[in-house]
Amino acid sequence: MALNLDDIKRIAHLARIEVSDSEAQETLNKLSGILGLIEQMQAVDTTGIVPMSHSQDVTQRLREDVVTKTNQRELFQSIAPATQDGLYLVPKVIE
Amino acid sequence: MINSSLKQLGQQLASKQVSSVELTQAYLQRMAQLNPTINAYVTIDEDKTLAQAKVADARIAAGEFGPLTGIPLAQKDIFCAKGWRTTCSSKMLETFISPYDAHVISQFDAAGAVNLGKTNMDEFAMGSSNETSYFGGVKNPWDVDRVPGGSSGGSAAAVAARLCAAATGTDTGGSIRQPASLCGFTGLKPTYGLVSRYGMIAFASSLDQAGPMAKSAEDCALMLNVMAGFDERDSTSVNREKEDYTRGLANMTGAQPLKGLRIGLPKEYFAEGLSADVAQVIETAIAEYKKLGAEIVEVSLPNNNLSIPVYYVLAPAEASSNLSRFDGVRYGHRAAEYNDLMEMYMKSRAEGFGAEVKRRILIGTYVLSAGYYDAYYLKAQQIRRLIAQDFVEAFKHCDVIMGPAAPSTAFKAGEKTSDPVAMYLEDLYTIAVNLAGLPGMSIPAGFAASSEGKALPVGLQIIGNYFDEARMLEIGHAYQQVTDWHTRMPEGI
Numbered sequence: 280m281a282l283n284l285d286d287i288k289r290i291a292h293l294a295r296i297e298v299s300d301s302e303a304q305e306t307l308n309k310l311s312g313i314l315g316l317i318e319q320m321q322a323v324d325t326t327g328i329v330p331m332s333h334s335q336d337v338t339q340r341l342r343e344d345v346v347t348k349t350n351q352r353e354l355f356q357s358i359a360p361a362t363q364d365g366l367y368l369v370p371k372v373i374e
Numbered sequence: 375m376i377n378s379s380l381k382q383l384g385q386q387l388a389s390k391q392v393s394s395v396e397l398t399q400a401y402l403q404r405m406a407q408l409n410p411t412i413n414a415y416v417t418i419d420e421d422k423t424l425a426q427a428k429v430a431d432a433r434i435a436a437g438e439f440g441p442l443t444g445i446p447l448a449q450k451d452i453f454c455a456k457g458w459r460t461t462c463s464s465k466m467l468e469t470f471i472s473p474y475d476a477h478v479i480s481q482f483d484a485a486g487a488v489n490l491g492k493t494n495m496d497e498f499a500m501g502s503s504n505e506t507s508y509f510g511g512v513k514n515p516w517d518v519d520r521v522p523g524g525s526s527g528g529s530a531a532a533v534a535a536r537l538c539a540a541a542t543g544t545d546t547g548g549s550i551r552q553p554a555s556l557c558g559f560t561g562l563k564p565t566y567g568l569v570s571r572y573g574m575i576a577f578a579s580s581l582d583q584a585g586p587m588a589k590s591a592e593d594c595a596l597m598l599n600v601m602a603g604f605d606e607r608d609s610t611s612v613n614r615e616k617e618d619y620t621r622g623l624a625n626m627t628g629a630q631p632l633k634g635l636r637i638g639l640p641k642e643y644f645a646e647g648l649s650a651d652v653a654q655v656i657e658t659a660i661a662e663y664k665k666l667g668a669e670i671v672e673v674s675l676p677n678n679n680l681s682i683p684v685y686y687v688l689a690p691a692e693a694s695s696n697l698s699r700f701d702g703v704r705y706g707h708r709a710a711e712y713n714d715l716m717e718m719y720m721k722s723r724a725e726g727f728g729a730e731v732k733r734r735i736l737i738g739t740y741v742l743s744a745g746y747y748d749a750y751y752l753k754a755q756q757i758r759r760l761i762a763q764d765f766v767e768a769f770k771h772c773d774v775i776m777g778p779a780a781p782s783t784a785f786k787a788g789e790k791t792s793d794p795v796a797m798y799l800e801d802l803y804t805i806a807v808n809l810a811g812l813p814g815m816s817i818p819a820g821f822a823a824s825s826e827g828k829a830l831p832v833g834l835q836i837i838g839n840y841f842d843e844a845r846m847l848e849i850g851h852a853y854q855q856v857t858d859w860h861t862r863m864p865e866g867i
Contacts, residue, residue, distance in 0.1 A: 287736075294739040295695060295701070296732055297724035303473060306736065312795050313737055319683045319752050323760070330755030333565045333580050333764060334811020354473045360708035367703050370715045370761075 280310055375400065377863060380445060380593045382541055387434055387444045391701060394434065394444030397539075398427040398488050401446045405490065405537050408867070411518065416428050416451055416509045417459045417492040426488045435760040443486030443597050448538035451492035451530050452499055453584075454573040455479045455647055461505035462575045463495045463528075466706045466726030476573025477583050477605045478542060485600045490538050492587035494528030496820050497728045498697065499577045500798040501525050502593035506730040507793050509583035512556060513787075515864040517828045518710040521783040523553030523800075529587050530557040534831075540588035540597055544574060546581045547816075548779075548804025554587060554816035555779035555833025560589045560850060560860060562594045565841050567612035569598075570605030578692035579610075581808040590860045591817060591850030595619035598843060620843050626852040630667030635849065637663055638772030643803055649782040655832040656778050659819040659853070663776070666852055673768040673775065677760045681806035682798055684761065687741050687754035688809075692730075694738025700726060721795055733794065762810040765837075774849060775837040778803050779816035783830035787862075813838045818849045818859035831859075 287307050291298040298306055330359035352365060375397075378386070399741050402420055409415050417623035423446070430444035454460045454472035454655040456479075461467040461544065471531035475483065482489070496506040504512040504527025512527040522531045527544030530553030533541050543550040554561030562585045569584040576582060580797045604613045623671030625631065639660065644653060670706065702708035702722030709721035726737070768775060781802055790797045802820040805813040818831035834853075838846040854860050 281714055282740075286740075290736050290740045290743070293722075293743060294721040294735050295698075296727065297725055298571070298732075306733070309733055309794055310736060310740070312649040312793070313686060314740075314800075316795050316798065317683045317687055317741075317750065320687070320757055321749075323481065323677075323680065323753075323757055325753060325756035325760075328756040331759035334611065334756055334762065334809075335611070335612070338611070340606070342562060342606070348747065350714055355544075355704070357503075358471060358473065358705045360702060360705075369703055370712065370716050370718055 282307060282314065376404065377719065377861060379586065380442065380539060381447055381578060384441050388439070394427040394430040394488060395424060397422060397444065398490070401490055401538060407639050408535055408613065409539060409611055412513045412515060412531050412535055412537070413510055414493055414535065414537055415448070415491040416461060416463060416494045416510055417506045417529065418578040419458065419491065422457070422681050423488060425441070425492055426624065427773065429484045430488055430662050433460070436676040440485050442482070442600055443713070446488045446490045447482060448490050448493045448494055448529055448541035449479065450526055450542050450544060452495060452544050452575045454575070455489065458492060460492065462498050463509055463645060464497045464726065464731070465726065466700050468508065470705055474573060475866045476606065477570035478574065478601055481600050481603070487600070489601045490569070492564070493532055493541060496525035497731050497788070498575065498693070499525040499544060499546055500693070500730050500734055501547065502552055502797050504528065506728055508728060512598065512788055514784045515867055516558065516830055517784065517824060519786055520830070521787050522782040523556035523780070524551040524782065526553050526587060530554065530559070533559045533587050533589065534864060535724065536863060540586060542584060542586045542601070544582055545808065546578050546689060547808050548801040550585050550587055551779045551804050551816040551833065551835060552800060552812055556831065558818045558831025558833070558859070558862065559587060559589055560591050560594050560815065560817050562815040562843065563596065563665050563719065563807065563813060564598065564843055565813045567610050568841070569601045570608040570611045572605055572607040572778065576696040578689035579696060580692060581689060583808070590854050591847045592620065592623055593607050594815070595623060595847045598644040614841070617844055618827065619847055622844055622848040623674070623851045626848055626855055632663065632849065632850045633667030635668040637670050638768050638775045639670060640673050640675040640768065640775060640777055641779030642675050642678040647781050647799070647802055648778055652778050652782060652786050654830050655820040655822060656834055659834045660776060662853060662857065666856065668761060671745065671772050673771055675806065676765040676767060677757065678806050680757050681761055682802065683759045684754045685805045686737065687750050688758065688761045690734040690738030691742050691751055693740065694735045694737070697731070697735055701818065730794070758809050761806050765810045765812060768800070769839050774846060777835050779833040779835035783832060807837055812840060813843050813846060815846055815850060817853060820859055
């Protein structure tokens with residue numbers, strides 16, 4: 280499945296990474312090379328093989344539904360790019 | 375002293391021949407002298423380090439100490455350490471001061487070890503040469519024109535140049551074992567789930583595993599004793615009893631300490647792609663193992679070649695999800711100028727991530743996008759099972775598997791940076807081990823001459839069955855009792 284420049288723009292938007300027009304061609308070349316490598320998989324017959332998502336066959340542990348963490352808002356917000364009144368600041372999203 | 379084993383250093387500290395402050399200062403001086411050239415450390419904080427050494431000395435004076443108390447270690451900059459800048463060698467986290475400790479860091483703190491600093495790495499552990507680091511490449515101490523391997527390249531160079539007594543690394547597709555091979559020391563990637571991933575910045579969560587990087591198998595055993603153990607904060611941490619990984623080392627004496635051991639040699643590891651000089655070193659090492667009493671059986675890992683394509687679907691897919699947390703909102707880089715929230719995300723991530731990290735996020739996003747999931751992600755997961763089953767089959771015929779850890783000796787800086795696919799092939803013998811979740815290690819097995827006549831290290835890979843680390847370390851230790859490759863140091867260091 281060959282990619283084109285429109286695909287690069289679409290994928291970059293999904294990934295929330297700005298790719299300028301001047302970078303797009305280089306990105307396309309490199310990603311096409313990697314996809315070429317990945318294409319080797321298509322030669323393998325995997326009919327009936329159960330997908331392996333993890334090396335261990337374990338289930339998620341459960342714990343008691345009790346408070347285990349203390350509030351460290353000030354510590355955590357001390358490394359934030361922008362905060363005010365204990366809230367993270369971002370550009371306005373609701374008019 | 376700089377070439378002493380951890381056991382020797384521990385004895386000198388316990389008997390008060392040297393204090394932790396003195397030992398730490400000796401390493402800090404070497405770092406001040408050599409790090410500007412090698413670039414193994416990205417963050418050094420002498421005050422913090424010496425404060426830890428003083429605490430260690432107090433513990434030793436009070437008689438409350440263990441094997442690693444007062445020993446100066448290097449920590450890969452992927453582990454969050456409270457109050458330390460923790461960057462993952464990315465511009466995204468250039469100013470990030472961690473508000474908490476990773477499990478690995480708190481385990482070493484509890485053991486009384488001293489943190490010498492945070493080591494350079496490929497950005498977000500994505501690379502095999504340390505050249506994707508935002509803070510510049512790392513020099514291989516055996517030949518400064520060559521790379522140390524990656525992604526744990528800073529820890530690797532620090533161990534090889536004796537800029538620490540030992541170090542930590544992480545291994546998602548070979549990031550401990552390949553640099554161990556290229557820099558000539560012992561590195562172990564444990565079974566997936568043995569060491570907690572809590573506070574270890576995530577790349578590909580189903581593959582990431584932390585492990586020790588040190589001079590010898592014995593040193594790695596002492597490090598693993600501290601690192602391994604159940605941690606409820608990592609949902610994939612395995613709840614099993616603590617082991618003493620040094621317990622069998624003393625038995626590795628006599629003429630044939632490995633009598634009865636069956637070593638499997640996968641024919642695929644000795645096929646096209648392996649350079650002749652590496653093959654020769656590996657064959658000589660195998661012959662040494664025969665002398666130690668082992669028998670050799672041929673095994674097959676028929677799907678090994680597929681491990682690279684499978685990895686470059688699964689690891690980027692997991693990475694694209696894991697790295698979505700870097701959005702410029704709560705921590706990390708935020709662009710200076712933007713008009714709305716979308717632009718803030720897109721510019722912050724475009725500026726904060728380097729080229730290789732962006733490529734992998736984009737590949738991961740693509741293979742997970744609507745319409746492509748079955749063809750890529752699901753297919754890769756199915757082949758992952760075939761790869762893991764190859765090992766199950768092979769271990770019916772042998773106790774451990776041996777082969778090269780990397781296809782060649784250290785290559786020159788810049789040699790593979792323009793072609794990502796050529797770089798990916800560096801991990802031909804390591805990736806399948808991560809996909810299967812098995813433990814693997816690389817031990818120094820000799821040298822091959824570079825084109826300029828310099829001696830470059832070669833590592834022998836030992837792959838064990840699940841949770842067989844103690845046995846693998848015995849097997850490495852037995853070899854290190856009759857060879858001295860692991861004690862060799864680069865000239866001029």
